[in-house]
Amino acid sequence: MIKNERQYRVTQAQAKKFEEALAQFEGNLDKRQEVHPLLWTAQRDALQSQLNELREEIEEYEALKSGQHTVLELESLEELPLALIKARIAAGLSQKDLAVRLGMKEQQIQRYEDTEYASASFTRLIEVSQALGIKVREDVFLPNAQVSLNTLFGRLKQVGIERDFVIKRLLPQSLLGNLQADDISEDQTGSIALRASAIVNRIFGLAPATIFSSSPLQLNTASLATVRFKVSKGTDEHRLSVYTLYAHFLALLVLDATFNLPKKPIPTNPNEVREAILSTYGSLTFKHALHYLWSLGVPVLPLNDSSAFHGAFWRVEGRNVIVLKQQTKSAARWLFDLFHEQWHAAQEPELEERIVVEDSETNDERWKSKEELTANRFSGHIILAGRAEELVELCQKEAKGSIERLKNIVPLVAARENVSVASLANYMAFRLSLQSENWWGAATNLQTEDTDYTDPWQTARDFLLERANFGRLNEVDRNLLLQALSDI
Known part of the structure; x- marks a missing residue:
């Protein structure tokens, strides 16, 4: 501004x-x-x-x-920095005028506004608000003794929101820079804690007044009531709920930023999907599959945080968004997951709201679901030209029942049958998981040749950056989404 x-x-x-x-x-x-x-x-x-x-x-x-716009009252802290600047302008005050009111130098006000008060202390924020006549609810500015980063991180940990996650994904870079300064004061850390709590409230519905009190914290998981979790019994439920709420928040932002995408029926015939991609783009690659999904009006949000969940899809008011979250750089694995989530997105099209959240490939519980099995076969059929089961049988036949020999047989069969060894290894690992055999490590080793070029996460991230209208989002939401798409 x-x-x-x-x-x-x-x-x-x-x-x-x-x-x-x-x-x-x-x-x-x-x-x-x-x-x-x-x-x-x-x-x-x-x-x-x-x-x-x-x-x-x-x-x-x-x-x-x-004087057409006036700042009368704040309901939360997250918009305070910009509100302070707007209030000064609306009051007809220059930066020098405000500095005089506060007994400061004009250059200090300029520095505050250039960084949107990221370096200002807790006390200074209150002083500027009072100097500008901004009315703030009493429960927004809490007693300073209660507001600290230690209190914030300790309280949030009770509901599964870890310190590293807050620092890495929620804190704006301007605040993070101040947090790492050697000469930061206790008052400034209180200001950072309060600003961070406002962002936490935006995503998780935990008000600052609640966070910095002694009352028990509890996440509001109402938005996850219809989630179809495909996760193992040993999954950390707190951590899963936290990251799912976070991903859900980001998915809503993506849908808002891609509001103008066409809404088209999603095919469930794998032959139709394969033919559409080949005839339009010439080859079946992860990038071309992204083109195809986006052309159907389905944006894809790639995340690269570890654990929590593996992949998901949301349907909100009839619009679908796919979330992919893999640590591997194998394009074959990302391609498989993309078509897998496409299958979920195509189901029950009459429903306005639908969610599926999934654990990793190594989770045996995941493969007991009929929808999961069908989604994987759908994906394998597209990628391996309808020969997925045939190729698995060839590999098993030539391995003579030895799982150990498959790591040598799969590349040979792939070369002879002119298919991707990475994709065949991925499907073989899925098929063996049905027999309670974990072959994903071997599959990953055979997919190293698939990681020499572009990072699939970066490919999907760049797709989103190029196609989303970030101008539709307010500054806080825009920064949160861009931080989620950063490769830190």
Whole structure:
């Protein structure tokens, strides 16, 4: 957002340059004929989008200065940093004016606003709020003695929200930088704890007043009431619930950011799926499968955190989103999982809401479900051209019943039958799991050749980054989604 007159003038100049660039781009008919229509449209839309964002910032700043917008009362802390800046502008105060009220230097206010008060202490946030006349509910700013990072992490751990998860996925980078500073004060850590609690509240529905009290904490898992968990009995239920709520929150953000995707029926015939991909894209790869799912209106959210759950799909108000979460870089494994989740997404299309959350491949409980078996056979049929079961039989026949020999036989059969050894190994591991044989380690070793090129997680992440409209999300949500898509 625009924070002062200098930035206002700079943004006006930038907007004028984009207006001129857009007019020149649209008027260059010779250049337009040389470029593919889709590429030309994408380039024009990119210019228009940037121009629109600049215009919106200008309009917001002008509206604040004119007194059209006022900041009256805050219900939570998460929007406080931007609210402080907007309140100053709406009050007709310059950064220098606010500094005078607080007995500070103008440069300090500039630094605070440049970082959206990330470096401000707990006490300073209250002082700025009071100087601007912002009314904040009493339970938003809690007594300072109760607010600390140790209290925050200790309380959250009771419901399965671990410290590392909060730092890695929830804390904005600006706050994280301050947290790692050597000279951070106790008051500043209190401010960080309060800001972090506001983000936790946004995702998990745990209000700061509740977190920093002595009353028992309990996650609200109502949104998971219809989840069809395909997980083992030994799964940590707290951790599973926490990560599922987090992934559900992100899935909703993805659906919002991809609101304009077409909504098409999802085929359940594996031959139809395979033929559609081959005829449209020329080959059956993970990237082409992503193209195909997105063309059906199904966005794919890739996550790379360890454990909790393995993969999931959500249907919300009739729209589907697939979540893939693998630690391996094998494109064959990611491709298999993608079609597996497609099968789930295609089931019971008459239902407006549907969820499936799944554990890893090594979980025996997962394969006792008829839907899981069908989803895996659906995936194998597509990838191995309808020959999945035939190829398994060939491998088992040539191995003469020896599971140990399969690690040598599978590559030989794959080469002879002209199929991917990584994909055949993946399907063989699934089939052996039906006999309570864990062959996933051997399959992973045979998939090393499949990891020499692009990282499947990065491929799916880039797809999402290119196609999502992050401008539809508020700043807090946008940062949370982008952090989930970071490779830290």
